[in-house]
Amino acid sequence: MDIRLLPLAGEAPAERADAARNREALLRAAAELVDHCSVENVTMDAVAQRAGVGKGTVFRRFESREGLMAALLDHSESAWQGSVISGPPPLGPGAPPLERLHVFGHSRIETTLTHAALIRAAGHAGSRAYAAAAFAAMHVRYLLGEIGVHGDLGYLATALLAPLEIPILEQQLREERRSLDDVRAGWDDLVRRVVA
DSSP states (O other): OOOOOOOOTTOOOOOOHHHHHHHHHHHHHHHHHHHHHOGGGOOHHHHHHHHTSOHHHHHHHHSSHHHHHHHHHHHHHHHHHHHHHHSSTTTSTTSOHHHHHHHHHHHHHHHHHHTHHHHHHTOGGGOOOHHHHHHHHHHHHHHHHHHTOOSOHHHHHHHHHGGGSHHHHHIIIIISOOOHHHHHHHHHHHHHHHHO
16 A cells, blocks of 8 residues: 655655756756846746746746746755855864854855845845755854854854845945955954954
8 A cells, every 4th residue: 555645844745856857957047047148137938948848837836037046046055055064174174163164254255246146136135045044044153152152152143144145245345345355354353353
């Protein structure tokens, strides 16, 4: 007898193999179009055509252009998280926690600026998905604990991460006309003050 269990609450059902292939083809097509003609010029029609599927398939899969951009952002975010979790030091494991924290901030700044247009196109006022923000906060809390920082590590992690988000980075770089080196130096100074 074949008994199929329903997924647990909050757990997504398993994806069919053909649906997974379509998803990967659509994300690959969207990424190629972003590289070729910029985020602002990517349309659902163009993604469908490049992936060789109907436009309805794109809408069924992602619901909207914003949903497609969010999925593309999540895809690149997962790759970045992999480098934090198991990549080479000093971003990945194996370096002293303070060094990792400094490099984490520098890497997050670069990743945020690289994907700025994608973050904005993904909606939610230019913010990343909750899971991405939770991962960054958890990692910074972990590093602060390893360094031996005392206090409300969750709040301190939030304070450290705030300057790494797109609205603040753009304010510093565009409005205040700071250089990228100044922004990195500011992050390093903030880290030193928090861990002191």
